[in-house]
Amino acid sequence: MKIFVVGLGPGSLEDMTIRAYRALKQSDVITGYTVYIDLIKERFEEKEFVSTPMRKEEQRCILAIEEAKKGKTVSLVCSGDAGVYGMAGLLYQIAQDYKDIEVEVVPGVTAACSGAAVLGAPLGHDFAIISLSDLLTPWPQIEKRLAAAASADFAICLYNPSSKNRADYLQKACDIILDFQPPELICGAARNIGREGESYQIMSLSQLRNTKVDMYTTVFIGNSNTLRLKDRMITPRGYKNV
Amino acid sequence: MKIFVVGLGPGSLEDMTIRAYRALKQSDVITGYTVYIDLIKERFEEKEFVSTPMRKEEQRCILAIEEAKKGKTVSLVCSGDAGVYGMAGLLYQIAQDYKDIEVEVVPGVTAACSGAAVLGAPLGHDFAIISLSDLLTPWPQIEKRLAAAASADFAICLYNPSSKNRADYLQKACDIILDFQPPELICGAARNIGREGESYQIMSLSQLRNTKVDMYTTVFIGNSNTLRLKDRMITPRGYKNV
Incomplete structure (x- = not known):
């Protein structure tokens, strides 16, 4: 069976x-x-x-x-x-x-990898995946993880960045990350990955803070080395030059 | 082209x-x-x-x-x-x-997902992926990430846990995690994932510290909720009971 x-x-x-x-x-x-x-x-x-x-x-x-x-x-x-x-x-x-x-x-x-492929290569180095859904996890635990990941300059991929009962959660998450990372940090969002109407945006962390996303969106936050290269978001594989 | x-x-x-x-x-x-x-x-x-x-x-x-x-x-x-x-x-x-x-x-x-499938479901909640290779990343940055991830109770997946020039890196990594997590924390290792000779082990963090792994191995460190269920490593999807 x-x-x-x-x-x-x-x-x-x-x-x-x-x-x-x-x-x-x-x-x-x-x-x-x-x-x-x-x-x-x-x-x-x-x-x-x-x-x-x-x-x-x-x-x-x-x-x-x-x-x-x-x-x-x-x-x-x-x-x-x-x-x-x-x-x-x-x-x-x-x-x-x-x-x-x-x-x-x-x-x-997983959406971290499929969404990354749409944006370029935003997760080319160490990264953390964090869900913003507090259905099964207390919000303070989520906040703690956001702060820990940002403080150690992880690239971050956010799952469940929004839903109708949590419209301001992405904004709250960005505010926590802004305690450790600059407002111009390169971020991105991929929507309807692999489905009809697939789209993406690249923006700064401060722009992301003021962006409304829906439950079909996966959010990517760069590390201090992340670049915007024409229309792509790239996090290099290391901190040393190859 | x-x-x-x-x-x-x-x-x-x-x-x-x-x-x-x-x-x-x-x-x-x-x-x-x-x-x-x-x-x-x-x-x-x-x-x-x-x-x-x-x-x-x-x-x-x-x-x-x-x-x-x-x-x-x-x-x-x-x-x-x-x-x-x-x-x-x-x-x-x-x-x-x-x-x-x-x-x-x-x-x-990626190996985090394919290795997880071999072990059970060790990455069922928020997790961090960290490479222990210091070829392109200074070791202090890697240490900082290990500490940050462990301090916020992320499950952790370690890529490149060993190579011939870095035989003791996994031990060093476990020592950092042991500053934040208990020695009995459930951990696992998957080797030759999806290839001939695929195998896995489930063990405690203190056992992992004293385990030799090779470059064909991906290492999984649980969070405080991770269980050993018969011969499987499971990290539940949340902290609240469903």
């Missing part, structure tokens, strides 16, 4: 790995959050799809396990990677109470 | 994205570090291959540009992602001096 936890990458079929594609093809049932299911549905028409709404992650895992217990091969899909704020950990936690469930995690291209 | 900078993923053909596969198929010339070229050579027999040794990154970019200037489509390949300590940034920097060179970055699954 097997469950694949599959990272789909940013959204287009072509940014999926060959292994992810094969796992889906091999599955009887594909389950996941409605939006991600819609991204792949037409390519895997012959499959049985079971989608669940956002924030029902535990239910989604149990559903996958119930299907697997019927002897079906199941894929539980995540956008980006299967592990980075993904379902892999939760499924392992829940599946331990069930016998004979084999879990295989199929990694994918 | 087009150059693709292609992230190959961890090594096996199946962990490559469909877009990476197509970029290689579409190319006349594939260039890169010898070891990565060897990983894919037999799958793309009809191509012209040009490999260069390690540490000749600038030369590799110029070589790719020279081939593109002849009117050929060129892929410059990187292991993992094309941007994370990859060649994308350097190519953009060098290509700006040449006219009519179009660069497309094709992202891939």
Whole structure:
């Protein structure tokens, strides 16, 4: 009884790995959050799809396990990677109470990497990924991480930079980073990565502070070495000249 | 005149994205570090291959540009992602001096994600990626980042944890992390990810400190919430219970 936890990458079929594609093809049932299911549905028409709404992650895992217990091969899909704020950990936690469930995690291209490719190469050196969602993490912990990352000149990639209940979180995050980095620090934002309407912007940290982004956006904050090179954002691989 | 900078993923053909596969198929010339070229050579027999040794990154970019200037489509390949300590940034920097060179970055699954999938889900929450190579970064800067990441309870993924000239760097890194995290913190190491002889270990931070790793290993350090669940390393998605 097997469950694949599959990272789909940013959204287009072509940014999926060959292994992810094969796992889906091999599955009887594909389950996941409605939006991600819609991204792949037409390519895997012959499959049985079971989608669940956002924030029902535990239910989604149990559903996958119930299907697997019927002897079906199941894929539980995540956008980006299967592990980075993904379902892999939760499924392992829940599946331990069930016998004979084999879990295989199929990694994918996370938004830090797919968004970086759109902007140029903003994460070419050490970086931190921080989610601004305080749904499962207390906000003071998020603030602490922002300050720590900025103080050590990490490039930073922000996931979930905004939602309707947290319209000012990106501004708050930029204010913390501004305690350690200059207002002219090179930053960027990529939207609808790998999907229709893909776009990006490069701007200064002070401009980013006053920019409204939505939940389809991934934000990139440079380190002190980050350059704007024509229309690209580049963080060199080191601090010494090659 | 087009150059693709292609992230190959961890090594096996199946962990490559469909877009990476197509970029290689579409190319006349594939260039890169010898070891990565060897990983894919037999799958793309009809191509012209040009490999260069390690540490000749600038030369590799110029070589790719020279081939593109002849009117050929060129892929410059990187292991993992094309941007994370990859060649994308350097190519953009060098290509700006040449006219009519179009660069497309094709992202891939970086070792943080592919190694995490082998271990379970060690990077399920905010994390920092730090390279322990001091070839292009002064060691004090690396130490500063290790301390900052550990002090804010980031999960941490270490790239380049060892090489023959830096046999004790992982030990030094663990000592810094031990200033902030307990010796029993759950850690892991994945070796030969996606390649023959793939293996992993889960251990405590104090055990990791006394473990010898090689350059084919990626190291994972948990946060205060990280669990060992049977034979898996899991960092839950949040600090609040779902």
